[in-house]
Amino acid sequence: MSWKALLHVSAAVLWLVAVGVGLARLWDYSLSPGAPGDAPLRWPASSRIERVPGQFTVVVAVHPHCPCSRATIGELSRLMTWKQGRVAALVLFVRPAGFADDWVETDLWRSAAAIPGVTPIRDDEGVEARRFGAVTSGQTMVYDAEGRLVFSGGVTGARGHHGDNAGLAAALAVLDGEETGRRESPVFGCAL
Amino acid sequence: MSESNVGRRALALYAESEQAVFRRTDRMFAALMTLQWLAGVGIALWISPRTWSGAYSQTHIHVWAALFLGGTITALPVFLALAYPGGGPTRHVIAVGQALTSALLIHLTGGRIETHFHVFGSLAFLAFYRDWRVLITASAVVAVDHFLRGMYWPQSVYGLLAVEPWRWLEHAGWVVFEDAFLIFSIVQSRREMMAIAERQANLEGVNEAVERKVLERTTELRESERALQGAVQKAQESEHFKTEFLANMSHEIRTPMTAILGFTDLLADPDLAADERAGYLDTIQSNGQHLLAVINDILDLSKISAGKMIIERIACSPARLIADVTSLMRARALDKGLTFDVEYRDAIPEAVQTDPTRLRQILLNLLGNAIKFTEAGGVRLAVGMVPDDGAEPGRFFFEVHDSGIGITPAAREGLFQPFTQADASMTRRFGGTGLGLMISRRLVEMLGGSIRVQSEPGRGSTFTVTIDPGPLDGVRMLGQVAARAATVVAPVMATASALRLSGRILLAEDGPDNQRLISFHLRKAGAEVVVAENGRIACDLVRDAEARGEPFSVVLMDMQMPVLDGYQATAELRSTGYRRPIIALTAHAMESDRAKCLAAGCDDFLSKPVSRDGLLQTVLRFGDGADSRPAAGAGMRHSG
Numbered sequence: 001m002s003w004k005a006l007l008h009v010s011a012a013v014l015w016l017v018a019v020g021v022g023l024a025r026l027w028d029y030s031l032s033p034g035a036p037g038d039a040p041l042r043w044p045a046s047s048r049i050e051r052v053p054g055q056f057t058v059v060v061a062v063h064p065h066c067p068c069s070r071a072t073i074g075e076l077s078r079l080m081t082w083k084q085g086r087v088a089a090l091v092l093f094v095r096p097a098g099f100a101d102d103w104v105e106t107d108l109w110r111s112a113a114a115i116p117g118v119t120p121i122r123d124d125e126g127v128e129a130r131r132f133g134a135v136t137s138g139q140t141m142v143y144d145a146e147g148r149l150v151f152s153g154g155v156t157g158a159r160g161h162h163g164d165n166a167g168l169a170a171a172l173a174v175l176d177g178e179e180t181g182r183r184e185s186p187v188f189g190c191a192l
Numbered sequence: 193m194s195e196s197n198v199g200r201r202a203l204a205l206y207a208e209s210e211q212a213v214f215r216r217t218d219r220m221f222a223a224l225m226t227l228q229w230l231a232g233v234g235i236a237l238w239i240s241p242r243t244w245s246g247a248y249s250q251t252h253i254h255v256w257a258a259l260f261l262g263g264t265i266t267a268l269p270v271f272l273a274l275a276y277p278g279g280g281p282t283r284h285v286i287a288v289g290q291a292l293t294s295a296l297l298i299h300l301t302g303g304r305i306e307t308h309f310h311v312f313g314s315l316a317f318l319a320f321y322r323d324w325r326v327l328i329t330a331s332a333v334v335a336v337d338h339f340l341r342g343m344y345w346p347q348s349v350y351g352l353l354a355v356e357p358w359r360w361l362e363h364a365g366w367v368v369f370e371d372a373f374l375i376f377s378i379v380q381s382r383r384e385m386m387a388i389a390e391r392q393a394n395l396e397g398v399n400e401a402v403e404r405k406v407l408e409r410t411t412e413l414r415e416s417e418r419a420l421q422g423a424v425q426k427a428q429e430s431e432h433f434k435t436e437f438l439a440n441m442s443h444e445i446r447t448p449m450t451a452i453l454g455f456t457d458l459l460a461d462p463d464l465a466a467d468e469r470a471g472y473l474d475t476i477q478s479n480g481q482h483l484l485a486v487i488n489d490i491l492d493l494s495k496i497s498a499g500k501m502i503i504e505r506i507a508c509s510p511a512r513l514i515a516d517v518t519s520l521m522r523a524r525a526l527d528k529g530l531t532f533d534v535e536y537r538d539a540i541p542e543a544v545q546t547d548p549t550r551l552r553q554i555l556l557n558l559l560g561n562a563i564k565f566t567e568a569g570g571v572r573l574a575v576g577m578v579p580d581d582g583a584e585p586g587r588f589f590f591e592v593h594d595s596g597i598g599i600t601p602a603a604r605e606g607l608f609q610p611f612t613q614a615d616a617s618m619t620r621r622f623g624g625t626g627l628g629l630m631i632s633r634r635l636v637e638m639l640g641g642s643i644r645v646q647s648e649p650g651r652g653s654t655f656t657v658t659i660d661p662g663p664l665d666g667v668r669m670l671g672q673v674a675a676r677a678a679t680v681v682a683p684v685m686a687t688a689s690a691l692r693l694s695g696r697i698l699l700a701e702d703g704p705d706n707q708r709l710i711s712f713h714l715r716k717a718g719a720e721v722v723v724a725e726n727g728r729i730a731c732d733l734v735r736d737a738e739a740r741g742e743p744f745s746v747v748l749m750d751m752q753m754p755v756l757d758g759y760q761a762t763a764e765l766r767s768t769g770y771r772r773p774i775i776a777l778t779a780h781a782m783e784s785d786r787a788k789c790l791a792a793g794c795d796d797f798l799s800k801p802v803s804r805d806g807l808l809q810t811v812l813r814f815g816d817g818a819d820s821r822p823a824a825g826a827g828m829r830h831s832g
Binding site: 008011012015016018019022023025026027029030031063065066067068070071094096097098099126137157158160161162163164165190191192 | 239240241242243244245246247249252253254257260261264265267268281285288292295296299302303304345347348350
């Protein structure tokens with residue numbers, strides 16, 4: 001093999017390796033969950049938001065500008081579609097201090113507002129999110145009719161990735177009454 | 193262009209077209225992939241510009257991935273497309289890059305199924321290469337990507353938490369499904385490219401043939417035009433020469449005719465003194481001889497032009513020939529006050545194979561010219577042999593030197609051309625037809641030799657003639673003394689005035705003047721002459737004479753007569769067993785005429801005008817029954 005050919009092959013191999021490393025890094029990032037939250041086992045009494053009595057209430061804490069949380073809203077949309085009328089959902093859009101009120105009114109807000117049964121709530125300075133122990137955007141908590149925490153975690157399989165995942169499946173199972181006890185899953189999203 | 197060449201040309205055109213497609217598509221992908229990369233960065237900036245942590249944010253990793261990873265994926269294919277367009281590796285790296293871009297985009301969009309359409313779009317674009325192997329490369333990368341993701345992270349491509357192990361095959365199957373159509377269209381497209389290349393090659397072949405034909409025709413036309421111009425020029429020159437020639441001929445014929453007719457008028461004067469009468473008769477005779485020479489030249493020219501001049505090759509003595517010629521010309525030279533010498537430079541063959549009559553004609557012409565154009569000094573004839581030097585066979589040569597007026601270089605160029613003379617004024621000054629040299633040159637060529645001239649105006653000329661002497665093996669070479677001894681002229685034949693004839697001669701001749709003239713010569717020589725006006729009468733008279741026992745010793749048969757011509761009459765006589773001599777008389781002087789007469793049964797041939805000497809000597813030769821046929825009763829005698 002001539003030097004020129006060897007150079008070309010080497011360049012091609014280096015290229016493939018570089019691309020492979022890049023994709024692997026990207027893959028790793030996507031599969032890296034955020035910090036796990038510590039949701040209260042019962043609906044926090046100090047919360048200013050009200051639980052819907054007599055049915056499951058889903059609470060989702062979201063950073064309004066987190067790109068990864070689009071997938072969370074998408075999965076919430078699927079969940080609400082499947083459990084239409086039997087579940088109420090409250091999405092807390094955290095507004096850090098120093099930002100305008102409408103800072104939270106992003107495409108995520110509008111998407112959430114468009115889902116039947118979902119109520120977007122501006123959470124000034126993340127007070128409510130903290131009450132629910134959420135530290136990562138996309139953290140989802142399901143409380144049963146008695147206000148007991150039955151699920152806590154993410155409903156996506158990776159950052160920003162739609163589709164079936166263990167968290168969503170667990171939440172659905174809980175909502176269907178197929179699973180008992182508290183279920184948890186990793187949360188993929190920005191820090192709140 | 194041959195069929196195999198058309199095939200090769202078609203393949204070359206196909207390869208050119210294919211290469212053009214590869215290069216064009218490479219350029220397209222260089223642009224497309226760059227745009228695609230920039231679009232990827234733009235989409236990342238739009239969808240996930242920043243990642244947040246509460247109130248703080250930083251650029252999202254997707255933006256960096258789109259920028260750097262996308263840039264890396266794009267860089268090598270674009271570089272190859274620009275640096276090595278048309279190359280096979282370039283296409284395949286582009287295919288790999290395009291498939292990797294699909295993988296990146298699918299990942300960046302969170303595995304959205306809609307992004308998978310980028311794969312199908314990429315394959316469609318790659319089909320622009322019209323190289324199905326590129327599709328296989330891209331499809332293989334897509335398949336491997338789906339296989340690996342399906343194994344380790346199916347959600348990223350299928351949107352499902354858990355998939356069957358063969359799910360990647362389903363996706364790959366759809367890709368193959370598209371590939372099948374694309375490959376089919378590529379194969380079709382390549383066939384069309386080949387058909388176009390073949391048509392183009394055929395067209396080029398036809399064009400090439402047409403151009404070649406046009407070029408050939410144009411060349412032919414130009415050559416024809418040149419030839420035509422040359423022919424026109426030659427025709428004009430020839431016409432000019434012919435006009436001049438005819439004017440000269442007219443002059444040459446009318447001049448002696450004027451003398452003949454004029455002096456004939458003078459002869460009618462009864463008071464003419466005897467010496468004046470003799471002088472007039474000499475003048476009439478010399479002019480008649482000149483007129484005859486002119487006519488002979490014209491006949492020779494006609495025979496040469498018609499290609500009917502026949503040359504014979506018989507053994508003859510050059511020494512004897514030289515002696516004959518010099519005996520004739522020396523007198524003329526001496527009459528003019530010129531010296532006349534013969535010089536033997538080398539030993540000459542005792543005999544050569546040539547046509548003595550034509551060689552004699554050549555020498556007489558050259559010597560006659562030399563004497564004619566020389567006013568002072570002399571004429572010298574040199575003879576010898578150019579030896580065989582291995583490269584050239586031996587040649588017999590004659591050189592005729594004179595100290596005459598000479599010939600200018602310009603005049604020498606046209607000296608041997610037909611219908612031309614060195615100078616028209618020459619003819620007026622010295623007489624002659626101007627045909628002699630041309631005839632001589634053609635005769636020399638027919639004798640296997642050449643003629644050339646060297647001359648200095650005012651100092652004289654030298655004409656050198658070489659001829660092929662034929663095979664000389666065993667031929668004795670004669671030195672100067674022997675050659676001169678051989679030139680001792682044989683006893684001159686008796687002059688006509690000394691010839692005596694006897695016996696009966698039948699003259700078959702329809703012309704009254706010729707009847708009178710020939711009868712006069714024969715009767716004066718002592719013969720009894722019976723005249724017949726046509727062939728029929730001649731045949732009757734011959735038969736009567738035979739029947740009476742008084743046969744004619746010779747029949748002189750004119751060949752052109754009314755009622756029954758000489759050919760028919762001779763044939764009729766021969767057919768009845770008549771075997772006595774019949775001598776043909778004819779105004780036709782061609783060799784073919786002689787042959788025709790002999791074929792009819794004649795024993796010899798006399799051409800008109802018949803000279804007295806020729807007539808009597810010919811009759812004498814046959815009149816004693818020397819012919820192979822039975823001798824006639826009458827005899828002839830030769831006295832003198």
